[in-house]
Amino acid sequence: MITPRFTCTQTEETVIISIYCPSVRAADVEIHVDETLVSVHINPYFLRLNFSYPLLEDDDSSARYDPSSGHLTVTLTKENKGQEFTDLDLLAKLLAPRPSVPQPSVEVLSRSDEDDLVEATYALSLDRQEILQAAQNDWQLPQEIPGPYVELSAQKRYGFLDIHSGYFKHVTHTENEVNELGADAETCTHPERRKIRLKHEDEKWDEEYYMADYADNEHILDLLKWKHPHAIDNQKFQYTEEENATILRLPRREYLPTLAQTHGLYLTLITLLFSYAYESRTTQHDPTPESAWTLGILIPAFSSLDPPGVLATSNAHFDFSADDLSQVLVSSYRRSLAFPLYRSFILAEACHDDVGRLLSKGKRTIVRCLLEMKNILDHHDVYYVYSKVWLDDFCVWVQAYASDDILIRLGIQLREVKITKAALGWNLEALEAATRVVQGRVADSDDESGDDSD
Structure with missing residues (x-):
C-alpha cells in the first residue's frame, strides 16, 4: 500500500483531510472512524491517522473526490464542537501508531463479589472452572529470581x-x-x-x-x-x-x-x-x-x-x-x-x-x-x-x-x-x-x- 500525500485543516465543527490520490475510482473509497483513529483506503493508497481528539462519521460528514486535481477531501465532525486540534501540521504525530493498550489493573474483590463469582462458575466449561477455582484458592507456586542475563551474541545494538x-x-x-x-x-x-x-x-x-x-x-x-x-x-x-514529503517517508x-x-x-x-x-x-x-x-x-x-x-x-x-x-x-x-x-x-x-x-x-x-x-x-x-x-x-x-x-x-x-x-x-x-x-x-x-x- 502507498501512503498518499495529505494535509489536515479544521473549522469550528469539523476536521478536513485532503488526500492526493490521482487516477482512482471514487466508488472504491473506504473510510473507517474509530474515535481518534481514522483510516482511508482507496486502492492502491492507504492512510491511517491517529488524532488527539475523537471524531465522528455522521450525517454532516462527507467524502468528495475531484478527478481533475486528484484530491479526495474527507470531512469529519468533531465529537466536541469548537475543540481545537493543535497538531494537525505534525504529520509524523498523526501517522504514529495508536499507543498500546495498557495492562489491566488488578482489582481486589469484596466477599460478596467472590460469592457471585463462585456461582457464575457453574455456567462455565470445566477448564475455565479450574482456572477460577485456582484463583479462589490463591494457589502459590514457588518462584525464584532469574539469574543474570547471558549475552550469547557478540553483536551489540546502537542508534x-x-x-x-x-x-x-x-x-x-x-x-x-x-x-x-x-x-x-x-x-x-x-x-x-x-x-x-x-x-x-x-x-x-x-x-x-x-x-x-x-x-x-x-x-x-x-x-x-x-x-x-x-x-x-x-x-x-x-x-x-x-x-512533508520527507516526513511521510519516515518509519512509523x-x-x-x-x-x-x-x-x-x-x-x-x-x-x-x-x-x-x-x-x-x-x-x-x-x-x-x-x-x-x-x-x-x-x-x-x-x-x-x-x-x-x-x-x-x-x-x-x-x-x-x-x-x-x-x-x-x-x-x-x-x-x-x-x-x-x-x-x-x-x-x-x-x-x-x-x-x-x-x-x-x-x-x-x-x-x-x-x-x-x-x-x-x-x-x-x-x-x-x-x-x-x-x-x-x-x-x-x-x-x-x-x-x-x-x-x-x-x-x-x-x-x-x-x-x-x-x-x-x-x-x-x-x-x-x-x-x-x-x-x-x-x-x-x-x-x-x-x-x-x-
Whole structure:
C-alpha cells in the first residue's frame, strides 16, 4: 500500500483531510472512524491517522473526490464542537501508531463479589472452572529470581534507543572517516565506545592549531555575527511540501522508552543540534561537500555510537540538572575544538547559544533542523547510515512524542549553563596566554623595526 500525500485543516465543527490520490475510482473509497483513529483506503493508497481528539462519521460528514486535481477531501465532525486540534501540521504525530493498550489493573474483590463469582462458575466449561477455582484458592507456586542475563551474541545494538544493528558490518570497506570504532563498531560495549571516543579526542587535539585560530581569528569573529534564521524567525510556522514529503517517508514505530531513556534522548538531541548549529554557522546555512562529515564528526552518538550517559531518574517533569547539561556540552565543545576546520572556544559558545535558542522555538523548528541534517546525510554515499540509525527515528520522536514544554524549558536552562575552559581538560587558558605573549613580542618587534626605518 502507498501512503498518499495529505494535509489536515479544521473549522469550528469539523476536521478536513485532503488526500492526493490521482487516477482512482471514487466508488472504491473506504473510510473507517474509530474515535481518534481514522483510516482511508482507496486502492492502491492507504492512510491511517491517529488524532488527539475523537471524531465522528455522521450525517454532516462527507467524502468528495475531484478527478481533475486528484484530491479526495474527507470531512469529519468533531465529537466536541469548537475543540481545537493543535497538531494537525505534525504529520509524523498523526501517522504514529495508536499507543498500546495498557495492562489491566488488578482489582481486589469484596466477599460478596467472590460469592457471585463462585456461582457464575457453574455456567462455565470445566477448564475455565479450574482456572477460577485456582484463583479462589490463591494457589502459590514457588518462584525464584532469574539469574543474570547471558549475552550469547557478540553483536551489540546502537542508534536510537539501541534498536539498530548490522549497519557497520562492512564499515572497513567504506570511506567512513567519521567512524572511530573501526571494525569493532558492531561488537563494542557502551563503556568501550566512550573510552575509545575520549582517547581519540585527546589524540586529535592539536595545541598549535588551536593557538593559530586564536591568534588569527578575524574570520571566526565574522562567523559570530551571523544569526541563524530558524532561531530568529517569528513568522507563523508551516512545513514546506518537500519537508512533508520527507516526513511521510519516515518509519512509523511506536516508541516506549523508560523515563531514563527519554531523559537520554533529550540530552542526545542537544548534541545533534550543537553539530547542526556549528555546520550552519560556519557555512552560513549553505551546505558544502564537507557538511556531512562535519555533522557526523561532531556528534558522539555518530562517531563513536556513544550518546550522552543516561542518569536514572524518576522525575516525570525532566528537570535537567546543570551537571547533566554541562557533561553533554563539554563533549560537544571538545569535538568542535579537536576535529573541524575552525577550532575556537568562542565559536563553540556561539553554537551553544544557538542550541538554546533553537530548543526554545519548540518541536516544529527542531524537526525542521533535523530534516535539514537528514537531507545533507541522505545525499552522501557513506554517511547516510547515520540518518538511518539516528535521524529518522529522532524526527518521528520529536514530532510525535517529545514535549514542547520540556524542549522550551530545556532551551532556557541550556543558555544559563556556563562551560569553563578548564572543564575541557586541555589547558586552553595557558595556551591563549602564551599566544598573547607571542603576539605582544611580534608587535613590539614590528614597532622597533618601524623606529629603525625612520
